[in-house]
Amino acid sequence: MPRKRDRLEIVYTILRLVRDNKNAIKVTPLLRYTNVSSQSFSEYYTELLEKGFIREELDRKKRKYVTLTDKGFAFLEKYAIIQGVIDEFEL
Amino acid sequence: MMPGMSMLHYYGPHMGPPLPAITLELLYLLIILGLCAYVYVRLKDIASLSKHKGIFHFSNIFLYFGIAYLVRSVLVIMPLLRQEFLIPWPRQWMSVAMAVVFYSSTMAAFSTVLAAMYRRIKEPDWLQLALHIVSAVLAFVAWLSRSYPLLLIIQSVIMLGAIVAILLDTRMHSHNKVTYILLFIFWLCNVLLTARWLLPPSSQALFYALSIAVFASVSFRVRKRYAHAKEA
Numbered sequence: 001m002p003r004k005r006d007r008l009e010i011v012y013t014i015l016r017l018v019r020d021n022k023n024a025i026k027v028t029p030l031l032r033y034t035n036v037s038s039q040s041f042s043e044y045y046t047e048l049l050e051k052g053f054i055r056e057e058l059d060r061k062k063r064k065y066v067t068l069t070d071k072g073f074a075f076l077e078k079y080a081i082i083q084g085v086i087d088e089f090e091l
Numbered sequence: 092m093m094p095g096m097s098m099l100h101y102y103g104p105h106m107g108p109p110l111p112a113i114t115l116e117l118l119y120l121l122i123i124l125g126l127c128a129y130v131y132v133r134l135k136d137i138a139s140l141s142k143h144k145g146i147f148h149f150s151n152i153f154l155y156f157g158i159a160y161l162v163r164s165v166l167v168i169m170p171l172l173r174q175e176f177l178i179p180w181p182r183q184w185m186s187v188a189m190a191v192v193f194y195s196s197t198m199a200a201f202s203t204v205l206a207a208m209y210r211r212i213k214e215p216d217w218l219q220l221a222l223h224i225v226s227a228v229l230a231f232v233a234w235l236s237r238s239y240p241l242l243l244i245i246q247s248v249i250m251l252g253a254i255v256a257i258l259l260d261t262r263m264h265s266h267n268k269v270t271y272i273l274l275f276i277f278w279l280c281n282v283l284l285t286a287r288w289l290l291p292p293s294s295q296a297l298f299y300a301l302s303i304a305v306f307a308s309v310s311f312r313v314r315k316r317y318a319h320a321k322e323a
Contacts (some may be wrong), residue, residue, distance in 0.1 A: 008141060008143065051142070071140070074140060075140050075141070078136075078137055078140055078141075078320070080320035081137055081316055081317055081320040082137045082141045082143065082146070084317075084319055084320055085134065085137060085316050086145065088312050088313075089145075089149055089206075090262065090263045090264060090267050091143065091146055091148075091149055
């Protein structure tokens with residue numbers, strides 16, 4: 001049975017999915033690829049929006065899609081360091 | 092009050108001429124402060140990005156120890172400057188400095204407990220504020236009493252509690268437990284040296300070197316993680 005992912009891993013997964021989809025992905029496919037319950041996803045999504053890691057934009061057909069902010073890119077860059085420090089000091 | 096433990100003891104003769112002692116203290120302060128600042132700034136950056144409580148509490152250990160070591164060095168250096176260069180150093184400032192040292196080192200101890208225990212306890216929103224208030228109250232007691240023995244006893248109890256919490260954490264490996272415990276032990280040794288109590292002044296350089304080694308090992312491990320991430 002796959003182990004439960006912690007909060008940071010899920011946040012990393014969401015942000016990486018946005019980045020890997022050319023920094024523009026609709027919410028529904030993002031939920032599907034993240035592989036968490038819709039309630040959990042909604043909580044993470046709201047938190048990432050409020051904390052400025054992602055933002056919502058509208059395309060020419062007024063469809064909503066998600067992109068990363070600079071903060072979101074910074075998190076992805078530093079994720080390896082974050083995990084490294086957590087592992088090193090067992091935090 | 093124990094013999095030799097009054098505030099006057101502070102202004103008593105120190106071992107050796109003042110200038111080398113001042114130089115040693117300044118050098119020690121700069122190194123410790125530099126190491127604490129490096130660890131704090133690096134960890135604060137990723138703590139604010141990740142909102143990880145463990146990293147947040149761990150970074151605060153070095154923030155508070157940095158402040159404590161800085162003001163502790165002032166407590167040691169100012170009487171020496173007064174002796175050598177007749178720079179005035181009012182007694183009231185000594186007790187205020189003691190209170191700041193007490194507050195920040197107590198917060199460092201609490202931060203260590205939180206870093207070790209945050210996964211086991213559901214941290215309420217008011218906990219940080221409560222710990223600041225407790226540290227401030229204890230600092231006020233230190234300011235009123237102007238007593239290093241009292242400071243040592245209270246801090247030893249707090250740090251013993253922190254050590255017990257760390258030892259009870261079965262998840263943590265021994266090398267990290269040793270790091271936390273050494274941080275506390277050498278802090279208490281620094282306080283003993285500042286008060287010129289129990290530890291002979293001739294052991295000062297040895298304890299300073301060992302303290303630096305503990306902080307250096309933590310900053311080296313933080314730097315290593317940054318380096319590994321860059322390579323990847």
